[in-house]
Amino acid sequence: MNSIWLETFKYNKTFEKLDQNISCDVCIIGAGIFGLTCAYYLTKHGFNVAVLDRDDIGTKATGHTTAKITSQHGLIYKHLIDDYGLHFAKSYLYANQKAIDNIKGIIDTENISCDFNFENHCVYTTNAKDLKSIQDEINAVNSLDFNCEFVTKTGLPFDILGGICFKNQAQFHPYKYLCGLCNSISGRAKIFTHTTICDVKNNGSFYTSYSDNNYKIESKFVIMASHYPFINIPGFYFSKMYQSTSYLIAIETNKTLFKGMYLSASDPIFSFRTAKFKNKNLLLIGGADHKTGDSHNYSTTYGVLENIAKKYYPDCKILYHWNTRDCITLDKIPYIGLFSSNLPNFYIGTGFNKWGMTSSNVASNIIVDMINGKKNPYSFAFDSTRVNPIKNSDEFKNIIVQSSKSLIIDKLKKSNLQLDNISTNSGGIIEINGQKVGIYKSLDNKFFAVNPICTHLGCLLSWNDIDKTWDCPCHGSRFDYKGKSLYDPSFKDLEVFEI
């Protein structure tokens, strides 16, 4: 299911697949918001840049986001001050605030028409038990010399008990923005699509990136902008972040919609914004998040959002449904900087924790400064080589437990499902001669069989009955029912069985 963004705008440019060996100053792997923002700034600094994407530009996380541009990443600032101190929290806040100005600056300079508008963003609660956290967050944000307001009235169609509001945040159409970025760089950067990068090797003073069709890109610098890195060692990102999926719907209603953007303060988290659609506004409702690869069905995901829509807007028509996922770090702070301390000139920006609109801009500026040999005042707060997340977090243990479960325990468990029990348009894992086989039974009762073992690190995949895909509960890779790799970190297709 495609997002409102990909459905309502068609980009008039296409890019070629890489068909020869090339060399450049900087090889950027991935053409989402992070990769393209890096390319934008680097070409402005005169670097010769190549951007390569395994798909079309902007069609993965960025093409399916909610696209709120805000420094209010939930109730984060009290936690940042408590855990890392005022200077750290202030750096996080001002880096993200600056990102809002930077995005507006790019839009103005390049004349990108992308429905950008400033709106307030508010984290609200309807539960008395959360009011203290809201008040604590207000005190925390004020201590960072940043203005925020306590509000009890919003345009939302239900009463709130209180909320913390950041003024002059923004929202836009992310796909129009990315296409605008591509237009501004395409004379100055080489962009290749449908080109998967499978490996990157360090050859002393330069790097060689290898494409799936056996071409090489030689460059002094490499930026891994593939969302979840596909290189496991060094870096070890698979052990320090996981993917989380959330769902969105866009509804049309004759009721007057509110102004502003909203997020609930505690679970269940819901996100609200409006978006331009023809001559009117649609309402976007997001939420129902879960760890990617966990088993869910329509009623626990889109159903939850549809119930909210129907409760408050009984006349509503649901026009679009979509979902995507993002990388969540163990300490909820992105990883930005060197891919590994052993690999000079090889950079990464990942783990944007569902706040990648501003975080990707922060990341691009930090990395461009690193490439230019310039000190960035915010880089210390996001250092990708930090070890604290692993040392401190219970979530690290959770990742290891989940990985061991899917890598070893679940593989040993016998599946009770039989071929005859698989419903039409559904799937599951059966056993044939002791071998696990992933089966999908199509609407016309054809069977599609794959080896349900993730090609990234070998975890047992789980069937996703909402999207009819095979998803990895360890690291979030996704494959279609025919075994084609759809989402990072995997890039190799599943083995297909005849049945």
Ligand SMILES: Cc1cc2nc3c(=O)[nH]c(=O)nc-3n(C[C@H](O)[C@H](O)[C@H](O)COP(=O)(O)OP(=O)(O)OC[C@H]3O[C@@H](n4cnc5c(N)ncnc54)[C@H](O)[C@@H]3O)c2cc1C
């Ligand atoms: C439901 C949801 C709602 C969200 N809402 C918001 C929001 O309101 N505000 C906000 O700030 N953030 C939000 N986010 C987060 C934001 O969408 C992401 O952080 C951001 O889009 C990530 O951008 P990216 O460029 O890193 O990744 P992507 O957009 O996924 O780009 C990565 C690119 O790399 C390519 N690629 C992958 N592997 C390879 C390879 N081996 N070779 C070549 N190319 C490769 C992919 O095809 C892809 O195009 C949300 C996230 C979710 C899940």
